Amino acid sequence: MPKIDTFIETSVSIKRPIPVSVLREEIVSQYPYWATRELLMNAIMHRDYDSNAPIQFYEYDDRIEIQNPGGLYGKVSPINFPNVSDYRNPFIAEAMKVLGYVNRFSRGVYRVQKELQENGNGEAMFDFSLHTAFRVVENVSKKYFEKGFGTDTQETSRKHPENQNNPTTNN
Numbered sequence: 618m619p620k621i622d623t624f625i626e627t628s629v630s631i632k633r634p635i636p637v638s639v640l641r642e643e644i645v646s647q648y649p650y651w652a653t654r655e656l657l658m659n660a661i662m663h664r665d666y667d668s669n670a671p672i673q674f675y676e677y678d679d680r681i682e683i684q685n686p687g688g689l690y691g692k693v694s695p696i697n698f699p700n701v702s703d704y705r706n707p708f709i710a711e712a713m714k715v716l717g718y719v720n721r722f723s724r725g726v727y728r729v730q731k732e733l734q735e736n737g738n739g740e741a742m743f744d745f746s747l748h749t750a751f752r753v754v755e756n757v758s759k760k761y762f763e764k765g766f767g768t769d770t771q772e773t774s775r776k777h778p779e780n781q782n783n784p785t786t787n788n
Contacts, residue, residue: 618661618718625654629676635763645736645760648681652732655725656741656753658718660685662710663751670750684752688745695745699726736760 630650634642660672665687673684689695691703704710713719730740737760744752 618658618713618716621657622654625657626650629653629681631761633761635760643760645758647757647761648738648755649732649736649758652729652736652738652741653681653755655719655729656683656755658713659725660751660753662713662719663687663690663705665749666706666709668749679757681755681757682752683755684747684750686750688748688751698743698745 629648630646630653631648632644632646635645637643657672657674660683664672664685668686670686672686673682675682687705689698690705692701693703694701710719719725726741733739733741733755737758739756739759742754742756744754
């Protein structure tokens with residue numbers, strides 16, 4: 618789990634300053650560290666350990682997808698998610714809490730959504746259609762690709778998936 622923390626912080630949660638005013642800037646990440654970490658920790662905690670399928674983490678140009686074996690569990694349904702929680706692996710959940718990898722139970726999804734919104738990613742999308750797996754999609758931050766200082770940020774802006782076919786940004 619410490620390696621997962623380092624991976625997210627150094628390879629996924631890439632940050633850059635975005636000018637807010639002449640004298641002020643805001644640091645924005647492609648994917649906010651805490652939100653992405655929480656989604657991965659949830660995949661570890663809630664996966665079906667009877668399955669030999671791996672947790673999948675895919676980073677595309679415009680999104681991250683995390684999928685773990687085991688769909689919703691126990692009392693949790695698409696209708697009451699995330700208001701109701703149930704634990705397929707209560708010992709793993711308690712160990713992760715004691716070790717500091719998760720905070721309060723049942724609050725993580727709300728904080729993930731808040732951090733994603735504030736960072737310009739939009740809300741995470743939870744896919745309940747897979748009967749033997751659970752998938753969450755986290756979109757890349759639109760704020761991250763806003764124009765900023767100098768030509769370097771214009772290059773970054775061109776790389777955003779929405780700008781790839783736009784002739785005005787591909788000089």
